[in-house]
Amino acid sequence: MERLITMPPADEARLNRWINGIDQFNDTVGDGTTRHYMTATECACREYIRSEMEKLGLRVEVDCMGNVHGTLPGTEPELAPVWTGSHFDTVLHGGRFDGVAGVVTGMEALHLIASSGAAHRRDLTVIAYGGEEPARFGIGCIGSRAMAGRLSVEDLKSLRDQDGTVLYDEMKLRGFDPDAIASCRRKEGDVFCSLELHIEQNKVLEERDLPLGIVKAICSALNFVVTVTGQAAHAGGMPMDVRKDAYAAACEMSLALESLVRENRLSEYCTGTVGYVQLSPNAPNIIPGQVQFTVDIRDCNAASKDALMNAVQDEFQKIAEKRDVGLRMELQNNDKPVVSHPVLMAALEQHAAARGYESCELISGPFHDSLFLGTFTPVGMLFVPSKAGLSHCPEEWTDSKYLKAGAEVLADALLDVANRDTL
Ligand SMILES: [Zn+2]
The missing domain is CATH 3.30.70.360 (Alpha-Beta Plaits)
Incomplete structure (x- = not known):
């Protein structure tokens, strides 16, 4: 528990700066946020995220599907890494927190761990996933689905948007290599575990006045x-x-x-x-x-x-x-539902309690990238409250105090599991 004392508090101002920074990349300014997969706007946003991760000193890679990986190296890099993160695309006229909340709290968590100087054996990687929303190509979780091996080059050639643009062609136009999709593939054992923070998109937490929810299962x-x-x-x-x-x-x-x-x-x-x-x-x-x-x-x-x-x-x-x-x-x-790993749920619950944050267990009705990550690695998810339960609309809102709480618990839990041999 002594590491909790050395971990600095999360910085709400920095979290807000990232939320606003990412929200600048918006195709419907004044009418919610629209950032569809593989558009010019989404690609510009990817570069922003990449540069912010680089400023944190993370080792950054963008894979062939456009997922951005920022890694804080551990002392034993040969061990399977621990992942966190969420998606950075949005629905049509959506909000600024869905997905992005998990990207910025993941970045903040890694920054807190790095600043604390705490040793961690496993690499810690925050990932900003591409194409989680089915908004443009009719299929969700494109980035994480590819990692799970549930998407082929043929699929990329058959997926079209409303204008008839083929995803495969669009990826090439944007400088990605859709033929290399197999290089994104992760198998069981490649990743030690993944912890994703996401907005609740429901109002259970708000009604119970709780800052955090621990997800039991994802529908x-x-x-x-x-x-x-x-x-x-x-x-x-x-x-x-x-x-x-x-x-x-x-x-x-x-x-x-x-x-x-x-x-x-x-x-x-x-x-x-x-x-x-x-x-x-x-x-x-x-x-x-x-x-x-x-x-x-x-x-x-x-x-x-x-x-x-x-x-x-x-x-x-x-x-x-x-x-x-x-x-x-x-x-x-x-798709198969995913059940959170009990040890990860317990870790999130314990670290939340140690910080004085009350939490409760929840079921996630919406799917998330963790649904596909769960096919090859143990997953855990942390929910933060959505104001009035609203999401996928311009009114979507999560107070930064909850993002702060989430980033801190994420940091503690990531550091904890990154030093474990087994879950
Ligand atoms: Zn989402």
Whole structure:
């Protein structure tokens, strides 16, 4: 515990300077923050982060996906490193803290450790991840997904933004080498563990007046596209008992999803959402002949998620048979949820308590880079309060006193685990 005495307090002014410095790189000034992956603005921001990390004396590398790694070397660099950090891209008209809070507190934590002169055996690396938000290319966690080996060169060639720009081409244009994606890959054992700080994006901490949350598990998403095919016909001519209304069937399916998720008792937290619906022909006097809609299921428990998916698909099938409509379900994505490592949770909890910061355990509904990091290394996550629970909007706010608390606990926990042989 003596190292806690020598660790200087985190500097709110420096944290604010970085938050504001990163927020200058914004494509929608005056209307929230927009910094999409592999745009000129995002690339300029990457250079800013790189130079700020260099000013801290970190050894900086930018990998082929545009993730920025800043390393504070340990005394035994042959050991697997300890990672921290989060993403620096944003959604459309988003806020200035989502992701960035984890980048700047990670930088501050490494700076505090370096300033304290405390010895650490393992290298400590803060990473600013690229492309965590699915905002531009429709897929999230591009930087960390590549590290997990869940993204291929072929994927990069098939991912397009709304203007038709191919991610692979855009990366080349911006000076990156998409063909080298395998060089980002990390396998089990390559990284000792990762601790990510993120804003809560919910209001549990605010309501309980707590500065910090310790994440127990991160929900992952299961997405599928449903196509219901009925028969388009005259809204007045076709009697109710013989029509094949694709939209009525889709509505019944949507309500069935809602009930199944609400009634699910296998998991502590899960959600089910139909967020996109397209009717055809979509005219006032024609019975809808075809409907396409999306299903988004989030769950913090893998077994529960699989059971839910099966139940939902069975129920949709029954509804389709009852209504005599065609049904096609295409699975788009099914990532596994991640459970935080108990030793990392305990370390975060203990170091928070030692600093006098109260905390509680939370489930993360949104996904984070840690979801993919968790496929090859033990992860822990620290949440800081979001004002009114708002995020992904211009009003997103986290007081700098919470960033300070987070940076200090992160510094203590990183230093602690960087000197451990095993977790
Ligand atoms: Zn985020």
